[in-house]
Amino acid sequence: MDPDSASSVSRVPHGGDGDPAVVDFSANTNPKRPPGTAAAYDAAYGPATRYPDDEYADYRAAAADYVDCDPSDVVPTAGGLTALRLAFGVTVAPGDDVLVPEPSFGEYDREIRLQGATPVPVAHDGILEADPAEYAAAVVCTPNNPTGEAAAPDDLRDFLARCRAADTALVVDEAFLDFTDDPSLAGKSGAIVARSLTKMFGLPGLRAGFAVATGGLGDGLDAARPTWGLSVPAAAVGAHCMRQSTFVEETKARVAAERARMRDRLEADFEVFPSDAPFLLLGVDGDVDALLAHARERGFALRDARTFPTLDSHVRVAVRLPEENEALVDALSAFA
CATH class of the missing domain: 3.40.640.10 (Type I PLP-dependent aspartate aminotransferase-like (Major domain))
Structure with a gap:
């Protein structure tokens, strides 16, 4: 590490919300753990x-x-x-x-x-x-x-x-x-x-x-x-x-199916980027701050993707469990 550079480098924003009152769609982590x-x-x-x-x-x-x-x-x-x-x-x-x-x-x-x-x-x-x-x-x-x-x-x-x-x-x-x-x-x-x-x-x-x-x-x-x-x-x-290995394969199958289902519904109201990951990037045609607030009021934390370079009107949402995903999509559709 270069000592002369350390003092000029700032922290980086990330997803993750510790509020127990919301379902955290801002961090792309599996809501399930392997048995044992x-x-x-x-x-x-x-x-x-x-x-x-x-x-x-x-x-x-x-x-x-x-x-x-x-x-x-x-x-x-x-x-x-x-x-x-x-x-x-x-x-x-x-x-x-x-x-x-x-x-x-x-x-x-x-x-x-x-x-x-x-x-x-x-x-x-x-x-x-x-x-x-x-x-x-x-x-x-x-x-x-x-x-x-x-x-x-x-x-x-x-x-x-x-x-x-x-x-x-x-x-x-x-x-x-x-x-x-x-x-x-x-x-x-x-x-x-x-x-x-x-x-x-x-x-x-x-x-x-x-x-x-x-x-x-x-x-x-x-x-x-x-x-x-x-x-x-x-x-x-x-x-x-x-x-x-069984847990990994089951997780891959669940995420792929849920990601496709979420995409099908969200495409009616947002630009949905192609994804092979456990999340979707959404282009928002409107007020991103209002969307983030709307989601939080309904119990969901989203990732404000405007902190990424070149993204000026975007949010990222994780792919979680089926019932959670369904509830989030309902909330986002109501905003749009």
């Missing part, structure tokens, strides 16, 4: 009285099975954001330029600036066509947040090949990829993959995730990761969750 999660957390209480085993062998093995890579290429992290910080920390230096999609997750910009580097925005749907030469790194978010579309796997692999040829590290944020059937880039040469357990498993407060990279990139990530960087409960619960 609470028991796994409770069982970690005793071992948590000791330091974690810094090798995290069981967690690495579960993560490797989850994304189909070698366990030695897995780097445990306290959430996907820590994986991103490590990725930029080992690839970006002060004065460098980094390609980033826009609009997309605001933490890319922040983390790059903390390294003393400059994020160079490219339209989110055109970044795979950009020339990665002369950049220290390039970032792809798939599916992209907040727009929702996943990168075409063949196009992403082609972009990775061009990044390798240009000696540009490709940082791939796959926080929502497990809601799709697309293959991960985990274990591919030249790529650093960042994964989060927050979204699929509905545990944002646990802070569990991992990075995957091979060769020198992987060695750099593992050397730079904090010692005991993943708590005992996070490692135990994370490993348990990643082995719940």
Whole structure:
């Protein structure tokens, strides 16, 4: 991290509403948890009285099975954001330029600036066509947040090949990829993959995730990761969750069906962006503040997407449980 840059970088707005009186559609987390999660957390209480085993062998093995890579290429992290910080920390230096999609997750910009580097925005749907030469790194978010579309796997692999040829590290944020059937880039040469357990498993407060990279990139990530960087409960619960394949498949099917049903109804009143993720971006033809207030008065928190660059009249809504989704769509239709 560049000390001269730290004081000039601000915090980034995110979704998430702690008001128990509203249903939170502003954060894209699964409202369900895998069976046995609470028991796994409770069982970690005793071992948590000791330091974690810094090798995290069981967690690495579960993560490797989850994304189909070698366990030695897995780097445990306290959430996907820590994986991103490590990725930029080992690839970006002060004065460098980094390609980033826009609009997309605001933490890319922040983390790059903390390294003393400059994020160079490219339209989110055109970044795979950009020339990665002369950049220290390039970032792809798939599916992209907040727009929702996943990168075409063949196009992403082609972009990775061009990044390798240009000696540009490709940082791939796959926080929502497990809601799709697309293959991960985990274990591919030249790529650093960042994964989060927050979204699929509905545990944002646990802070569990991992990075995957091979060769020198992987060695750099593992050397730079904090010692005991993943708590005992996070490692135990994370490993348990990643082995719940039935839960993952059921969640994917539910989200896909509910997303399509919500889209069919919302398209009558809003511009609905194509999405492969557990959320929908809506273009609002009217007063966004009034829509947010209308939803809250009826018990729903939405994500004000105007905080994302290039979005000036948009909200993002998560895909939750069927009865919750139905109630939200009724409320939004009444506003329109």
